[in-house]
Amino acid sequence: MTLFARVVARLASLVAQYMQTESGPLRSQKLGEARALAAAYGRWADMLSDQAMLDQLHWSEASERYADYGLHTDAVRLQMPERTGRQPNSASEEELKPVRVTDKPPKLQLVTSSLGYVSLFPLLLRSIPPNSPRLPQMLADLAKQELWSDHGIRSLSIASPLYRKSNTQDDPPYWRGAIWLNMNYLAVRSLRHYASHPRTPSDVSSEANILAMRLAQNLARTVLGELERTGFLWEQYDDITGRGQRAHPFSGWTALISLLMAE
Template structure:
């Protein structure tokens, strides 16, 4: 016990530095809000990638900007501050424990204030966003600098009257598609663009549940469970979809030509594992959702593990992700990284 306590004492300042670095470098525009850095509106995607989150093409705010508030990042930091409070208690640093507990309380308040959508009854990102719009095909052209030093691809509605960006104002030529026509690329024409909740429900919406940030008697918990179990949204016979099936804008849509949907529908074992762990937690906690959580836990575990075992028997592999309609493995295989969490789910080790 003494050796373990000494190890925790050595780890504590390093983990504290990590927390301080993450919370400060990814801070949002308001206290206790956070924004993943690295989104770039000129990255050539329909919706700018959020690579720092690990949920690469999961749909975020239409317009990347400093006013974005990312729900999953807030939840990770609230999870982290709670852990650091517990760690500080174990190592006898009562002052630090109190500070982290206060930080955690402020983050939970921010979760409810900034990320809960009463109309949608769900937790969401926030940003400059359009929850509706249409996709149009634009012609891809090359635009260059005035001195001819560099060129970029740009999309225009009329190649006869191209409107090149200020950084590369000189029109060069339209690109061909290799079949005798002009190369085109889809682009979103947003409708109702404003600062608002990002109403694209999926794994991000579940993070307050996944990281067990909601009290067992939380009034929002039953709504999160409704979202989870709805077969028209996240539930499938093989596990939880990464994005709601009802999302007409982004479910199953490529983010760029040849860029197959990644976090826009397919089932991921790591997030399903977190959900199983959370459901088991709420099934063991005294609260109005105790029995429902237990039933959902059993049902989801059977669906996920059954799918993985079936595909293992069919192909001999664990897969990076699974198709929500067929249960077939997709993308990288063998994938014995986080898909191996299926074995822990089978053994009920969380």
């Protein structure tokens, strides 16, 4: 939302600049609207960028990481419902499918049981200052073997209770472990940003630089290897085998690998 607000504020400012060159009866009104929109979204972006507010709402002292907050429980599973009194093989009976069962009711909480992309957003979007005391811990989380793989950063840690778990029988895991190039691209760009920023402590800068190089190499090896093997760029990649999966050909965000290699 912070990024969205800044983008809209910038667009509104550009529109206002353009309107200054226009003429006509509605010029003054439209110019005022554009300036008001730019100011409103600018204030919103500043509020969402407040480090103290981010820490207050999303930092968990217990787990030392940022976490999503909401109504949540990990005690969920898929279970086959009991059959009716009709014959099990009856052709008229609809195919039985697993249903979602909640063994423990959800409660409002910081979701700290699942380390993944959501936990890394302040890092991925460069929302935390280069000299933030949180940055070293976030780099350590990024490099943990439960999240780091030879093929990229997993969308969800292997230690998460929801890792590679299906949502329903017909909805297999999607953002629960697989490697996504769009998020990994943000990770590499962010690591390079902190590695080169003059206000980043030298030891933190060095660690960010090492992680950026390793991650970029892993991604290039995985994506180009699958391109050579299959002839396709893929929507996502298996975090264990590195094999491409889901939609293909997929030259949308997966094509970001060319930017990583060029930089």
